[in-house]
Amino acid sequence: xxxxxxxxxxxxxxxxxxxxxxxxxxxxxxxxxxxxxxxxxxxxxxxxxxxxxxxxxxxxxxxxxxxxxxxxxxxxxxxxxxxxxxxxxxxxxxxxxxxxxxxxxxxxxxxxxxxxxxxxxxxxxxxxxxxxxxxxxxxxxxxxxxxxxxxxxxxxxxxxxxxxxxxxxxxxxxxxxxxxxxxxxxxxxxxxxxxxxxxxxxxxxxxxxxxxxxxxxxxxxxxxxxxxxxxxxxxxxxxxxxxxxxxxxxxxxxxxxxxxxxxxxxxxxxxxxxxxxxxxxxxxxxxxxxxxxxxxxxxxxxxxxxxxxxxxxxxxxxxxxxxxxxxxxxxxxxxxxxxxxxxxx
Numbered sequence: 001x002x003x004x005x006x007x008x009x010x011x012x013x014x015x016x017x018x019x020x021x022x023x024x025x026x027x028x029x030x031x032x033x034x035x036x037x038x039x040x041x042x043x044x045x046x047x048x049x050x051x052x053x054x055x056x057x058x059x060x061x062x063x064x065x066x067x068x069x070x071x072x073x074x075x076x077x078x079x080x081x082x083x084x085x086x087x088x089x090x091x092x093x094x095x096x097x098x099x100x101x102x103x104x105x106x107x108x109x110x111x112x113x114x115x116x117x118x119x120x121x122x123x124x125x126x127x128x129x130x131x132x133x134x135x136x137x138x139x140x141x142x143x144x145x146x147x148x149x150x151x152x153x154x155x156x157x158x159x160x161x162x163x164x165x166x167x168x169x170x171x172x173x174x175x176x177x178x179x180x181x182x183x184x185x186x187x188x189x190x191x192x193x194x195x196x197x198x199x200x201x202x203x204x205x206x207x208x209x210x211x212x213x214x215x216x217x218x219x220x221x222x223x224x225x226x227x228x229x230x231x232x233x234x235x236x237x238x239x240x241x242x243x244x245x246x247x248x249x250x251x252x253x254x255x256x257x258x259x260x261x262x263x264x265x266x267x268x269x270x271x272x273x274x275x276x277x278x279x280x281x282x283x284x285x286x287x288x289x290x291x292x293x294x295x296x297x298x299x300x301x302x303x304x305x306x307x308x309x310x311x312x313x314x315x316x317x318x319x320x321x322x323x324x325x326x327x328x329x330x331x332x333x334x335x336x337x338x339x340x341x342x343x344x345x
Contacts, residue, residue, distance in 0.1 A: 006283055007283045008283060009285045011286055012320040013135055013320035014287055014320070015178070016322045022176075022219070022225065023218070025220070025221035026218035029217045033213050033214055037211075049213060053217050054069075056220040057187065058189075061161065061162070061174075063189050065189060067190075068203045068207050069207065069211055069212070070185075072176075072184065073098065073156065074098040076173035076188035077096075077173045078098070079188055080196060081102050081103055081129055082102055085195060088127070089106040089127045090109060090129070091129045093301065093304075093305035094301075095130065095156070096135055096156060096158070100301075111306060114255060115137050115139040119145045119146045124149065128146070128152070130143070131155075131156040132159070132167055135159050136300055137258065137263075137302060138320075140258060153169040154170065155172045159178060159261075160259065170190070170191050170195060171189065171190045179226065182215050182218045185212055193206065226323075227323070230259075236260075236325060236326075239330055240263065240334065244337065248345065250265065253306070261321045262318065262319075262321075264316050264318045264319075265317060267337070268315060269344040270344045272288035272314055272315060275288075275317050278340055279317075279336060286333075
């Protein structure tokens, strides 16, 4: 079901619309695809297309190591973290729920009030799992400041892949629907397959199940179709930041390095639930925190880890941009925010 033309979609961090190039690649593949594991001619052709897409995806991302196709970043995270050959796992309290769920006994490193991890000590022979870009605040973690010394770095790049250069990590999780590909497809990029235990089945024995070739081809097409729209997004977000502060709002992690496509704002005196309802009634789609947990509208664990109290955290919404977001969209959102904030005052 498509979105109506009069709605303004500002929830691209949850999912971004599939690009025309990706849709065309997927439709073409659905017309003639076969099981890549089949030994006959059709299966061999499908296998050749799958491996060609694997090479194209690696080339588009600047990655020359193995790529394991998954159903998305959450599965890539589960494979990498539950099968890692590591003595211990470290994470932070501002990670995505998909990391926190599979690392219940991991040590959580503290973060600053800006949501940044302070790498003040060597992490020894541990596996450290961290978001390159936080999905709620847009904060970019200073991964170059890590004292690696034998540490295995697992980077969740769901929000940064195809937008920022990939970090120098041993394992990376990506999800196609965050950069204009279809839902249900992602990958675990891994420098050395020996870092994790095999499970048997397809994908070189590391992920069982018939490969989703149409979605893989669409993901490759989406990566190759991307253009550099971040400078325009940065200008839009700077405009929005200024308007929010002028209206009495608060910018989450205001002074931290943030990706231009994601921002979170607090409207004092108005709950996130009330804001979402009012924005939705006027045709504007935004969110409160992660899409994976926002169904319950629970208060953000990310904000709590950054020192926000329950009341403050409960007044924060997230706005996220896509390649088609324009100045008129900002004007429309700012006008509604300003009216809502004025009524609260």
